[in-house]
Amino acid sequence: MLLMPKRDWQWGYNEKHAVLSVSLGDDMEFLSPYGLKTLIPDAKQPLEFSVEHAKFYIDLVDRLSKSLSLNDALIVQIALNATAAHFLLKPQMPKSWFFKVSHQCVYSEVGKLLQLTTNEHSVLALVIESGLQASLMMIMSAECRLTDVKSLTQFETIKVMNDRLGPLPVGTRQVNAA
Structure with a gap:
């Protein structure tokens, strides 16, 4: 319920x-x-x-x-x-350098699930705030390794430029919650 x-x-x-x-x-x-x-x-x-x-x-x-x-x-x-x-949450500055530029243009809107890609992997993220140039994203995957020493856990947020937002792979409809 x-x-x-x-x-x-x-x-x-x-x-x-x-x-x-x-x-x-x-x-x-x-x-x-x-x-x-x-x-x-x-x-x-x-x-x-x-x-x-x-x-x-x-x-x-x-x-x-x-x-x-x-x-x-x-x-x-x-x-x-x-x-x-x-x-x-306090306003954040974009930290786009952790993510690769997407080769496909996607429309950012609140509540939309998108993909962010680091050098190591891709993660599922939810748009929390959508702006013309950047969006605040909530990590939906269990973990998002940004560097060897820095990572985000599920439900943490990061602001990124919209050119880093990628479409979800076909068939993605599941989130593993902590």
């Missing part, structure tokens, strides 16, 4: 786990992977899960349900993390 936003949903900072969370009412709390250094200052205080947040979340749940073969719990996890990233 997909969770739909309610009036009592609220963002907060979970001190015990040192991450952004969303209280889902009825003693349920969703922990995001986003720590304090990546969050905007307002995220340290309790914030309402606004109508704008709810609309973004619902639109993403709908799009992911149609484009991925995942269970409802994974779709909710992806959509809540994406909503948190879209509204509560």
Whole structure:
């Protein structure tokens, strides 16, 4: 069953786990992977899960349900993390140098799954924010090795120039969640 936003949903900072969370009412709390250094200052205080947040979340749940073969719990996890990233993460500068230029032009839009390719491998990524020149991407693959010492884990974000975004291989409809 997909969770739909309610009036009592609220963002907060979970001190015990040192991450952004969303209280889902009825003693349920969703922990995001986003720590304090990546969050905007307002995220340290309790914030309402606004109508704008709810609309973004619902639109993403709908799009992911149609484009991925995942269970409802994974779709909710992806959509809540994406909503948190879209509204509560600090702005980022593009770090495109980690990825190869795509040989195919793709259209970047929020909620679209695309491929990013490093020197070693390709990863699945979700568009969180779409701009004319660059997009904020949430890594959907289990890991994205950028260098020998730097990697991103699932649900971390990186901003890249749109010329690095590639189409998904035919038949990609599965994400392995952590």
